[in-house]
Amino acid sequence: MAAELHIDPDRNPVVIVDDLHVKYRVHSSGRLARVGRKLVKRNTVKTRTVHALKGVSFVAYENESIGVIGSNGSGKSTLMRAITGLLSPASGAVYARSRPNMLGVRAALLPTMSGERNIVLGGLALGLTRPEVEARTEEIIDFTDLKDFIDLPMNTYSSGMSARLKFAIATLKQHDILIVDEALNVGDRRFRKKSEERIRAIKDAAGTVFLVSHSMQTILDTCTRVIWIEKGKLMMDGDPQEVVNAYTGSVS
Amino acid sequence: MSSEDSSIAAQAKALGLHRVGGRPPFFRYLAQTWARREFIWNMAKFRLVSTFTENRLGMAWLVLQPVFNAIVYGLIFGVLQGDARPPDYPARVVIGVFFFQFFRGCFNRGARSIINQRNLVQSLAFPRVTLPVAIVLEELLSALPSWGMLVVILPVMGHWPSVEWLLIVPVIILSTLFNAGVALIAARITVHLQDMTEIIPLVTRILFFTSGVLFDVGRIFDRWPWIVTIYDFHPIYQMVQLARSALMGIEVDPLYWLYFSGFALVFFIVGLRFFWSAEERYGR
Numbered sequence: 036m037a038a039e040l041h042i043d044p045d046r047n048p049v050v051i052v053d054d055l056h057v058k059y060r061v062h063s064s065g066r067l068a069r070v071g072r073k074l075v076k077r078n079t080v081k082t083r084t085v086h087a088l089k090g091v092s093f094v095a096y097e098n099e100s101i102g103v104i105g106s107n108g109s110g111k112s113t114l115m116r117a118i119t120g121l122l123s124p125a126s127g128a129v130y131a132r133s134r135p136n137m138l139g140v141r142a143a144l145l146p147t148m149s150g151e152r153n154i155v156l157g158g159l160a161l162g163l164t165r166p167e168v169e170a171r172t173e174e175i176i177d178f179t180d181l182k183d184f185i186d187l188p189m190n191t192y193s194s195g196m197s198a199r200l201k202f203a204i205a206t207l208k209q210h211d212i213l214i215v216d217e218a219l220n221v222g223d224r225r226f227r228k229k230s231e232e233r234i235r236a237i238k239d240a241a242g243t244v245f246l247v248s249h250s251m252q253t254i255l256d257t258c259t260r261v262i263w264i265e266k267g268k269l270m271m272d273g274d275p276q277e278v279v280n281a282y283t284g285s286v287s
Numbered sequence: 288m289s290s291e292d293s294s295i296a297a298q299a300k301a302l303g304l305h306r307v308g309g310r311p312p313f314f315r316y317l318a319q320t321w322a323r324r325e326f327i328w329n330m331a332k333f334r335l336v337s338t339f340t341e342n343r344l345g346m347a348w349l350v351l352q353p354v355f356n357a358i359v360y361g362l363i364f365g366v367l368q369g370d371a372r373p374p375d376y377p378a379r380v381v382i383g384v385f386f387f388q389f390f391r392g393c394f395n396r397g398a399r400s401i402i403n404q405r406n407l408v409q410s411l412a413f414p415r416v417t418l419p420v421a422i423v424l425e426e427l428l429s430a431l432p433s434w435g436m437l438v439v440i441l442p443v444m445g446h447w448p449s450v451e452w453l454l455i456v457p458v459i460i461l462s463t464l465f466n467a468g469v470a471l472i473a474a475r476i477t478v479h480l481q482d483m484t485e486i487i488p489l490v491t492r493i494l495f496f497t498s499g500v501l502f503d504v505g506r507i508f509d510r511w512p513w514i515v516t517i518y519d520f521h522p523i524y525q526m527v528q529l530a531r532s533a534l535m536g537i538e539v540d541p542l543y544w545l546y547f548s549g550f551a552l553v554f555f556i557v558g559l560r561f562f563w564s565a566e567e568r569y570g571r
Contacts, residue, residue, distance in 0.1 A: 130299035134412035159326035
């Protein structure tokens with residue numbers, strides 16, 4: 036199976052996903068079962084194994100922004116978490132040039148701290164120096180349109196505001212690998228345009244961006260390549276328009 | 288690591304790609320952490336400042352809380368012990384409680400340092416050890432005012448500042464190393480076993496009442512000399528006794544300096560290694 040993976044010698048690979056299998060062990064709660072004539076709940080806790088990714092392989096190169104599409108529960112987020120290293124493979128492996136940063140839909144970075152402190156601490160965590168962060172704080176505040184809210188704790192932000200700020204912080208540093216897992220969907224149209232621009236800028240500066248989205252328009256506007264995942268398997272990998280057409284054709 | 292993908296693994300390596308979920312070598316990890324020192328410092332500072340601003344008495348609590356603790360526990364244990372109370376009891380209690388407070392803060396809050404910042408850990412790539420270290424730094428900074436208060440409190444109890452007081456500096460340095468080691472170990476174990484967040488406060492409470500913070504080990508365990516011997520190798524007791532010997536001149540076996548330095552270094556180094564060796568698992 037690993038043989039089908041081909042590395043283009045003329046391009047610089049950033050991420051190699053090699054025959055990746057991911058399995059979850061989940062505790063399933065007791066099922067309803069009939070005992071005699073009564074419907075009772077069995078309290079036995081069973082573990083069930085969910086085979087979330089079944090042998091996904093591909094190579095991502097420099098200057099690529101890769102859209103990841105598929106229906107809900109197809110394994111897109113699992114793949115992103117495996118690339119980040121938050122999930123360990125059952126078999127196969129992921130190789131990456133650097134440790135990726137991932138923007139998910141989850142809540143604030145440091146919920147009780149102000150937006151501004153999140154910018155400072157996020158930037159420092161990414162390895163910038165204090166003067167570097169300070170020099171760019173204004174720019175971030177402009178970019179996110181959060182001028183009036185920047186001194187409020189981040190847990191008071193709406194999901195859109197929080198997503199904007201997180202995106203801006205994560206893109207403070209020129210990345211090798213940035214994973215955006217549906218984090219832009221909550222932003223408004225204006226912000227979506229700006230963030231798409233920024234993703235293109237990262238891609239152009241020898242980075243690789245993975246973008247999980249259900250908005251085919253966003254995918255087509257930003258991505259140079261699209262991967263379609265269904266039921267844990269790689270269905271298609273290639274030109275955005277072709278893959279998006281095949282995907283929309285399959286669900287309609 | 289199956290053999291079938293060994294060729295891909297070899298190619299990836301040749302191209303400068305690392306297996307995701309691996310960790311950098313120990314010394315490179317330390318270098319990466321050192322490069323994040325501004326992050327550690329600002330994290331500690333911001334959090335400390337935000338605790339001031341939330342409460343009306345603000346920074347005063349950094350002093351008031353340990354003082355109240357010392358008064359309450361000192362009185363209760365003072366009455367309970369009756370004649371077994373050691374001489375110079377109030378000074379002993381104040382020093383003991385203030386130094387124990389530093390240990391307790393590092394242990395309790397260090398344990399939660401990863402699981403409480405899961406969002407940050409899952410989003411951004413940075414050496415995770417910075418989080419427990421920031422907690423230890425924050426606890427150190429918040430202990431400084433209470434230790435400063437000792438300059439006022441101890442003369443009232445008849446202990447005037449002397450050159451020996453300078454010995455408190457190495458005690459503080461060693462305590463910080465020891466507490467950091469404990470915090471690192473606790474932070475990792477808590478990631479594996481969340482129940483630790485319930486267990487550790489219990490452990491610190493037991494340690495508070497058993498580590499000789501509020502009583503004189505030699506007097507209380509008079510009839511069981513083997514227990515007294517155990518205390519000779521009790522790092523928290525050593526910490527408290529060394530602080531007392533520096534500030535109030537009580538007699539302490541000079542070997543305690545050696546023992547506690549050993550404990551501090553061993554806990555710190557083992558803690559770093561132990562925390563580092565699970566680096567890829569934090570955030571899962």
